[in-house]
Amino acid sequence: MEKEGDSVCCLDEDDSPFESAETIEIEVEEISTAASENLHFRILALEEENRKLKDENKRLKDENEFLTRKLSSSEVQGWFCIENLRSDSQLFKFYTGLPDYKTFKAVFDSLDQQ
Secondary structure, three states, X not given: OOOOOOOOOOOOHHHOXXXXXXXHHHHHHHHXXXXXXXXXXXXXXXXXXXXXXXXXXXXHHHHHHHXXXXXXXXXXXOOOOHHHHHOOHHHHHHHHOOOOHHHHHHHHHHHHHO
């Protein structure tokens, strides 16, 4: 047993169970630096992803413009229209089920009047 006045434990300033303010500052700075570096790399990755998406967007816009021009050009117009089938009874029958353009026109006009 210990007597009164005997010290159970003596701590010097260097043996303090608490970290010094300087040590805490250094740790906070290290954490802050690591977080900053992490954010920097994340920003670089997002900028690269953004650049790739912009490139893809431009490519798709160019393709859309090309296809729109092609569709509106005379290349496509008239490929499949009534005028091309009008003179070919076999094609007309194949696509419409009607024997010829004259019959088609009569049916169309009768439906148009209703």
